Amino acid sequence: MLHTLSKEFTCKSFSLRSTKDEKDLFTKSQWSDSTRWFLVYRLSIWLYQLSWSVGYIIYLQIHYPDRLNRIHRYFTSWADVMTVLYYSAALGICVVSAHYRKTNQIENKPLRCLRSLTWFLHTVVINSSVIVMLIFWIFVSAKFKEEKLRNVFNIHRHAVNSVLVFVDFCVVATPVRLMHVVYGYIYGLTYAFATVLMYWLGDTPTVYKFLNWEDHPGKAVVVSLIVGIVVPTVLHFCFFMLHLVKMRVAEHCTKCTSAKDHVVSTPREENSKETLV
Template structure:
């Protein structure tokens, strides 16, 4: 019951004007994992760089195999992979700065925890926070839309099924795993920024269609469900994508809260003071 009341209070607390921003008092959460007890973790640093290298490899493979005279960049799937790459690379840089205390990062953050007014959130941490939410939500939308509406219905051959599986399925799996690892919170109002990306993409599809743009097989659309010859269907797709964002945003918020609750519970059980509770 107490957990339910705390969760309800946290939801109400989200709908404040300052929650649109990217200031956060617990800055160490951008540099460490939710499950990290020690100040530094070589395993987490290694994990961050493995993730970054994975998405760099996926994007490189896409460039080599599917560039098609630049057509690679017209697909939302590849926008998502680029976002995942930038997200993981930013996380790896932050973890590296923390682990080796570059520019006194760890010292500044730890000293800031003792101050009444914490230091400002670094721009890279704010950028990483925004990127992570945007990349994760977009990955979930891409996976959902592809496997329900596009798989096997694209009217074009699938030349690289392995790469397609990675960019349309494992992208979400890996980002969800990472979401369970990171420590910084989800803010519901940040979903407004996440939704800007599909708006930008839909404007791009209109401009691309109006300019006579074609896909790599000469079709006058990027995706069949975004064919502007049938604007009603395209607008319906647009509304459906926004509905997915509305659904996934509170789910991610709830998972974030549960992740934090579980971490605190496990830490309390590992504490010497917990012996009297057994």
């Protein structure tokens, strides 16, 4: 464990460029080498997330058109966009890689850039999905009426979406590097800076009560640092450790399967030899 952690604290660990051993991990599951079924999974979850996101926009346009004009302010909306982009990039890398394998092409720079983009989005999404759920249900949900809390879109955006991202994290074999936490910092602080711009440009001085740049700028700075740096640090370390556990479990399952196959095949080989004799 200490050896694994020590390897993470290097300059190379900040990079989004995958090694030769990591390239295939973006196009298969942690639990199976089948790229075909993994492509089906990628397509399904992309269509699912895209449908819900588009459906929510249509829902707002019909029932709450005024709220649609404010949708850009909220961290949940940012997270929804990033999640759709992640699933889109992840599907894209699977499709392109499959085409390259079929045509025996050597990967080029666009494919490497797409892999790096997928890795970046994966890192951002696994952390932001948890942050969205925690912030909403701990700090924001109290001001909502029971009817709004039970709204299917509200439940999906602040609960189901986070669960799906975690399920995806458990399914995929995408590597998790400890130093990639900096990309979580960049994303979180970018949103905080965007709320400052909203205040300066006269859009709104306060997106959330705890992020009021007009009346409580000091508190807003502290909250931004906590949500943008402290929380992502804790979450990313947890996901890193979970990734190590996931790899260990998958490795153990592979060994058990191989052992069973060997036990089953051995008697068959002996019977075939006896038949020949």
